[in-house]
Amino acid sequence: MISQANSLTQEKLLEFHEGRMTDAYLYFGSHVQEGETTFTVxxxxxxxxxxxxxxxxxxLEEKIPMTLHPLDSSIWHVSVPRMMMDYRYEYEIETAQKEKIRKVDPFARASEKRPQNKSIVQGKSQYDWPQAVLVQKETSNRQHFESAMAIYELHIGTWKRAKDGQFLTYRELAEEVIPYVKKQGFTHIELMPITEHPLDESWGYQTTGYFAPTSRYGTAxxxxxxxxxxxxxxIGLFLDWVPGHFCVDAHALASFNGTPLYEEARPERRMNPDWGTLNFDVRKGEVISFLLSSGHYWLGEFKFDGFRMDALVNLLFxxxxxxRPHNDDGVAFLRTLTASLRQHHPQAILIAEDAWHFPKVTEEIEEGGIGFHYKxxxxxxxxVQVYMKTPPSQRSRIHGNINFSIFYxxxxxxxxxxxxxxxxxxxxSLLNKLPGTYEEKFHQLRLLLGFWVAHPGKKLLFMGQEFGHFDEWKFQPELDWHLYDFKAHRQMALFTKDLLRVYRNEKALFELDDKQEGFLWLDADNSEQSVVSFIRRGRSPEDECIVICNFSDRPYPRFQVGVPSNGAYLQVFSTDDALYGGNSTLQKSSFLAADHAFNNQNQSIEVNLPAFTMSIWKKN
Structure with a gap:
């Protein structure tokens, strides 16, 4: 680390105040080197x-007065001539109103385990990254637009617990979740926020430590x-990161100098009443430098493959x-952020949550976009969820819920x-949203996930849904792993595994996700039968897949569907397979296309289409 007393030059200070600094963690916070410990805030x-x-x-507390930086009257600094590794610390600030308040270090790289919250002095990391990992991190995300991406959304604290009921550590988690995710066929994990936060039940979204991995699960x-x-x-790894708002707890960023400093200066934009959080003031250069540096820190120091950025609605609007007018300040900040991250970490994938209809979120900045890769x-x-929660007899009335997404x-x-x-x-849970009997719920969950995989777009599934978690997610010790004792749930897990295998193997299901030539409706408007059928295409003609989804509780033994060319067609996957709890065995025989034009195609085939089934067909 750099000695801050000599390193915060006029040029670096200008970067910090103008919102151009991407490595502020090297200059601010606590650092130990060569027999001294420095603190800068x-x-x-x-x-x-x-x-x-x-x-x-x-x-026993020791109070060490700080002095103003010789070049900057807003920055306080002290150098202590001893090594203070693992000391706990906080700043005592005497405000302009003569009130004394205590604050943790915004740039702390470690914190006490809750309910304690002091910052902890850390030395320079000695972690030895294997060269093979560094190479893999530089190359793994090439051509990701044309690659399969099935993301497992993971909350560490409630996925599984240790035998004594405590949280799994990051190391213990590695031995548990990675083999499981790999076996199930996911390509990526997305960690719900692990930046330090005071309340378990906030799921990590109310951040107090923008440079500190939470101590709940271990060390950096x-x-x-x-x-x-x-x-x-x-397995690729994304971090769920919160660049727009932060925790109101008094020990952290809120009113850091006794007045709004990191938070919005405009009172009407400051507080999020729904979340109980404060919005960052992204017009302020120092706040921009703080957030830019946080983003660069997690990608550079921890080698994450990218971010899913939370709650962008209050930055875009x-x-x-x-x-809901557009928020010009927030948009400008996001463009600065994505441009900076993509310049310095070109291998990183940037994903926007973005719950509203802001245009061009995934367009390049040079083309008027925000610069994300996905939203x-x-x-x-x-x-889709509204449609699937509707009783099958009434689905024909809202058939547009299934086909509308292709319009945009x-x-x-x-x-x-x-x-x-x-x-x-x-x-x-997904399973419990669905109508019908216990058995029908599983039929429809397989259908729903089958449609999810066949529909254009990369994929994300929250933990537990892969085996049909019966209850909704609560902040309880762990998922209901005892459900694996029941055949229906074991079959559901096997189904998800096989479905994701098909997804990864069939290029037509991912290669042209963002290209219109990768998708063609055969029949989008069959509301009477509650069926949709379409073609998915890859770059090679032999990768073409015919997808048929029957959302009805009625079987159609001789269902006609158009096909693009003559020849024999083979069913390569069905959600109704008996292996998964369905009623069919995979049809190995070929269906020869007949010269009967249908669905705007010159040929067609007649297939058996069971109730609540997604099936995939390919030319043999």
Whole structure:
């Protein structure tokens, strides 16, 4: 690390104040080197700042006064001539109103385990990344637009617990979840926020430590081990990161100098009443530098493969305004952020949550876009779930919920998601949303996931849904793994595994996800039978797949579907296979196309289409 006393030059200070600094963690916070420990913090407009330190295994506080930086009256600094590794510390700030408040370090790289919250002095990381991992990280995401991407959304604290009921550490998690995710056929893991946060039940979205992996699950080196093991097993790893808003707890960023500093200066835009959080003031250069540096830190220090960025709605749109006008300040910040991350970490994938209809989120900045690679498809997710929750006899009336997404799909690059937000607060799990008997629920869950995989767009599924988690997600010790004792749930897990294998193997299901030539409706409007059929295409003609989805509870023994050329067609996958709890065996025989024009195709085949079934057909 650099000695801050000499490193914050006029040029670096200008970068910080103008919102151009991407490595502020090297200059701010606490650092240990060559027999000294330095502390540096940005606190403008105050009377005095001191660092309050406590040695390991001690409760005796030591108060060390700080002085203003010689070139900058908003930055306080002190150099202590001893190594203070693992000391706990916080800043005591005397505000302009003569009030003394204590704050944790915004740039702390480690924190105490909750309910304690002091910052912890860390030395320079000695983690030795294997060269093979570093090479893999530089090359793994090439051509990701044309690759399969099936993301497993994971909350560490509630996926599984240790035998004593405690949280799994990052290292323990590596030995448990990576083999499971790999076996199930997912290509990536998305970690719900692991930036430090005070409340377990916030799921990590109310951040207090933008440079500190939460101590709930271990140390920074433990997290690096987890990242390394993912890489060695060919699993990509995304971090759910929150660049727009932060926790209101008094020990952290809120009113850091006794007045709004990191938060919005405009009162009407400051607070998020739904979340109980504060919005960052992204007009302020120092705040921009703080957030840019946080993003660069997680990608550079921990080698994540990219971010899913949470709650962009209050950056793209003016907060607390029901008219939802565009937020020019937030848009400018996001463009600065994505441009900077893509310049310095070109291998990283940037995913926007973006719950509203802001245009060109995944367009290049030079073309008027925001610069993300993908955005979550909330419209598809909501429409499909409404449709599937509707009793089958009534689905014909809302058939547009199934076919509407293609009208806008090619305006952006989408990820089709079934995320954690859909399985909380009384909404039920995917399985429990579905109508009908216990057996019919499983038939329809297989159909729903089959449609999810066959529909254009990359994929994300929240943990537990792969084996038919029966209850909604609660902040309980762990998922209901005892469900594997029941045949229906074991069959569901096998189904998801085989479905994702088909997804990864069939290029037509991912290679042209964002190209209109990769999709063709055969019949989008068969509302009477509640059936849709379409063609998915890859770059090679032999990869072409015919997909038929029967959302009705009625079987159609001789269902006619158009095909693009003559020859024999073979069913390569069916959600109704008896292996998964269905009623059919995979039809191995070929169906010869007849010269009967149908669905705007010159040939057609007649197939057996069971109720609640998605099937995939290919030319033999």
């Amino acid at each position: 940005w606190v403008p407009g105050v009377e005095q700042v001191a660092v309050i330190c406590t040695a390991p295994q001690s409760n 080196d433990d997290l690096k081990y987890f990242v390394q093991r993912c890489s060695e097993n060919g 003016v907060p607390n305004d029901p008219a 979550w498809n909330f419209g598809w997710m909501n429409d 799909h090619y305006e952006e690059r989408y990820i089709s998601t079934f995320s954690h937000d859909e399985f909380v607060h009384g909404q039920g």
